[in-house]
Amino acid sequence: MSYLRKIEYTIIPEESFKILRNCSSCGCKTLFENTNSFRVNANGNKIDVWLIYQCIKCKHTNNLTIYKRCRPDTLIKEDYEGYLNNSSKLAFEYGTNNRFFARNRVEIDWSKVKYIVRCNNDMQVGTENCFYKGDILVVNNSYALKIRRDKVISEILNITRSRLKELEKAGIIIVTEEKLEHKMIIEIMGELCNDR
Template sequence: MQKTILWEIVPLNQPTITKNCSKCGTKSTFISTGNFRLNANQNKVDVWLIYQCQKCKTTWNMSILTRVNPSAIPQDLYRKFLSNDEDLARKYAFDANIHAHNNVTLNYEELDYDIRGDIILLTGLSEPIRLQIVCNYTMDIRVDKILSQKLGISRSLLKRLGLFGKININNGKELWKTNLSNNLIITILP
């Protein structure tokens, strides 16, 4: 029997965006405020997520829904927009498609996260381990970085272990070329 260990990657903050700030007159970092703005007009609803310039607090609204019939928005979702639901705001702050529609790109450089789950000690490993990595957000982080942090070994050693076939990823790609995605399975051999 293979032992399965689950790690969950939990973001502690959110990606930012870099765009021109009209007040600063230069490119600046904008951070999600976690607040939505709703506007109802002639039976059409617009919804935005409000961002703020890190330096001068000028706001920028990221369009989420544009001129949508209110009846097309599920009541539960509508209520979450109105109450600035934290999980929903986080979901949109990580949504690369919505950012692309708004002509801005996400910046993950200052993204902080926890790797929750049991520690694996590579030395003294007696049986293969099936490691499942759960991540509910797109985070643009390489898998070898996650492994290196949690296993406490360097990325170059990880690469060697990958080349020797000791650590394998189930998607057929090379460990050190794979980006984090949800439900990656990694096999670690003793």
């Protein structure tokens, strides 16, 4: 029997990314974490806005630039108030934005990224779901997390990574990656009920 189901998943970070930086207090490269606090500094009629990161060992802080020498009236009002009130939602948005880290020339510690995989349909990830021939699973990684594809796929299908490798080799599962769009397409080419 052939099914034509399209099941969509989204990979979502559970917390802001940690970064690796040289800490002037520790004297070595250490992990810094998002404090969910902003620093807004007025300089005449211009302002600077930073997101504050903190060394997990010594609590020394490091400011990552959001705006430099900008007029407050050019900012979105809700964002400006969010900076002033230390909006945790806004801090999370910046703390999971790869372009923000690239602009600040900081290194994200991908080994410590905590994430969840959420199914956009009614299925539960990691449970005894059955997948059938003709199913197409689309995994969106819009945050561009650097995580192993086999880890994510085996988590979704609720099988071991070695079983996944066997199924791929046998042509029962075909995985294609669309790197520019940060997504994976998993095609189920044969009957596949999870049997861990």
